Amino acid sequence: MKYVLVTGGVISGVGKGIIASSIGLILKSHGIKVTSIKIDPYINIDAGTFSPYEHGEVFVLDDGGEVDLDLGNYERFLDVTLTRDNNITTGKIYEQVISKERKGDYLGKTVQVVPHITNAIQDWVTRVAETPVEGDQKADVCIIELGGTIGDIEGMPFVEAFRQFQFRVKRENICSVHVSLIPQPKTTGEQKTKPTQSSVRELRGLGISPDIIVCRSVTPLAESVKEKISLFCHVDPEQVYCVHDVTSLYRVPLLLQSQGADSFLIQRLQIQLPAKKVKPAHDMARWTELADRHDRLLKEVCIVLVGKYTALSDSYTSVIKALQHASLAVNHRLDLKCIEAADLEHAMESENPQKYHEAWRELVGANGVIVPGGFGTRGTEGKILACKWARTKNIPFLGVCLGLQCAVIEFARNVLHWEDANSTELNPLTKHPVVIDMPEHNPGNMGGTMRLGKRKTIFKTDTSVIRKLYGNPSSVEERHRHRYEVNPEVVKNLEEKGMKFVGHSEDDARMEIMELEGHAYFVGVQYHPEYISRPMKPSAPYLGLLLAASNKLSTYASRGFRPSPRMSFCEDSDGDETVGDAAP
Secondary structure, three states: OEEEEEEEOOOOOOOHHHHHHHHHHHHHOOOOOEEEEEEEOOOOOOOOOOOHHHHOOOEEOOOOOEEOOHHHHHHHHHOOOOOHHHEEEHHHHHHHHHHHHHHOOOOOOOOOHHHHHHHHHHHHHHHHHOOOOEOOEOOOEEEEEEOOOOOOHHHHHHHHHHHHHHHHHOHHHEEEEEEEEOOOOOOOOOOOOHHHHHHHHHHHHOOOOOOEEEEEEOOOOOHHHHHHHHHHHOOOHHHEEEEEOOOOOOHHHHHHHHOOHHHHHHHHOOOOOOOOOOOOOOOHHHHHHHHHHHHHOOOEEEEEEEEOOOOOHHHHHHHHHHHHHHHHHOOOEEEEEEEEHHHHOOOOOOOOHHHHHHHHHHHHOOOEEEEOOOOOOOOHHHHHHHHHHHHHOOOOEEEEOHHHHHHHHHHHHHOOOOOOOEEOOOOOOOOOEEEEEOHHHOOOOOOOOOEEEEEEEEEOOOOOHHHHHOOOOOEEEEEEEEOEEEOHHHHHHHHHOOEEEEEEEOOOOOEEEEEEOOOOOEEEEOOOHHHHOEOOEOOHHHHHHHHHHOOOHHHHHHOOOOOOOOOOOOEOOOOOEOOOOOOO
16 A cells, blocks of 8 residues: 655645545546545544634434545545545544543553554555455555644644654655645745745654645745755655646646646555556546636626525635536536625515615525525524525526525415414424424534434436436435424425425435426425536536526437537537537
């Protein structure tokens, strides 16, 4: 097994996750099998109880693991399916060590950070790296991203673990990549290397010497800057790579490949490439075409996201990525406007009436509306108002999780005339509980107790638009994260008025997919389809939203909901590019 350790310096959020994903992608382009591990040095067991403002979105895996959003980057870039064990936290490590200590597994020895915690980290990494990733085949390379910044006190046990790990696996089997920031003050315009020098010096002082230094910068690095970093950071100039600001993230793997990162890693790790040259699934020519297509798009489609955590875009990372994948597929540039749901509520009660009018102006001008998931009462009435606008004005709409529930509440209030219809999460005393809690997923503890992970949805009709967008299967499997559901007792009332629940859970007890009859595109799903959207295989519900918002759904339907056999796009009757090829 070969390992690539990715660390970061100077500031957090420097882009380690994208760099790690890009390294994996360019290695996969050579037919090398890759897996990934993300290490988060916080004491939480997982990311499930984080506030979206604190840590961004919670990404959910097939096995129900609630993990860091960087694992979403790995899955999207590498097209792999990871597990909860691919995300290591300090909490998980200490929980494991303390459990073993309580059982007496350490035979009375004093349990310490070194060697017990550091050994537990190394054992975990080795175990996960050896887990099969493609059927029964193991990965060739495991890419490990160490979260945080070198020098953080909470990350020290992990740095020490990897200092030791180098000797456990031998130098030829592990490569260190350090991602650092090159500031460029506007006053001088000069690219400053001192922060990177300090970061590398600290990393080397802790026993890890980087083989590659990836410099994040606004503009491409000058050769003199590369030479300076080489001189003071103990690497050859050819091992200093620049990842400057680019037009899209799709350019990052291409940028690294153009500087020879894949060749260096293959040589440095002595990786044996497949003897028989087979065109890999992750052919970089396809990726280049994707990046080029992103840059040359001229037509725009405006989607308004009505959320509760819009102050931090990372709160909706997977939703935004899924919208981008779908917009690329329909060959439109995504004009995404995020508005705070609470700002749509009554102007007289708003703390800032100007925000109320600005929010409604954005909503009214949208080609399509998406209401994503969330928790709590704040802003839910604004989400319900957005659902009403989309329904009554025939605006393409997608509701995800809470978005589906808000659409049901709005429909019950204004079509069934149940004026106090609500969710028991929002109003436990409502006379018309159209959304109710699931007792088995609400036991009191917050962490890891929701209905989580991949579940099967059975289609109940052959005429469903969503079913056809999926390719007309009898069922689909998608990832869930919720405690509340549509009340089965009110489904008959809703369906009599045209709100059809076309997808149910396997036991037929839970409503999974809703479609509104006679609407351009009004769809709600209880699951989170954004989690398994891919750049070259967009999520079906999101693709439907973008097709409808760009007035291409009927054309796509006339072709039997199939893309054309052309490699990268379809054409409508006017010769316009319409829908991207679904398979990578």
